[in-house]
Amino acid sequence: MPEVFVKELNATFYQLPEQWIQKLVDMPETAMGYQLVDIFLKDGTVIEGAWIGNCQYVVPGYGRESYPPFTDDDIADIKMNPAGIRHAGPKIQLNRSP
Numbered sequence: 001m002p003e004v005f006v007k008e009l010n011a012t013f014y015q016l017p018e019q020w021i022q023k024l025v026d027m028p029e030t031a032m033g034y035q036l037v038d039i040f041l042k043d044g045t046v047i048e049g050a051w052i053g054n055c056q057y058v059v060p061g062y063g064r065e066s067y068p069p070f071t072d073d074d075i076a077d078i079k080m081n082p083a084g085i086r087h088a089g090p091k092i093q094l095n096r097s098p
Helices: 018-025 082-087
Strands: 034-041 046-053 057-059 075-080
Antiparallel strands (some): 046 057
16 A cells, blocks of 8 residues: 555645655745645646645645645646746745755
């Protein structure tokens, strides 16, 4: 059984695996500490307008209480949502220890 991509923190917050955190660190923020993204799954499903907090937590937003379940292996890509791009500020460099 594949490892579930998210580590459940509570009913609505999920942590992304490191490979996606690294990609999000290189993307601009939509709002202070948040990014509005689209998550593309390998089966063709697109989860539009997903909110990511601190480049690592999938959190509810805009009336969405949860996201459909998927595993690490299901994720094909994560890209900025067009609405998120319009509101994005400059990219911020984080000091992350190796």
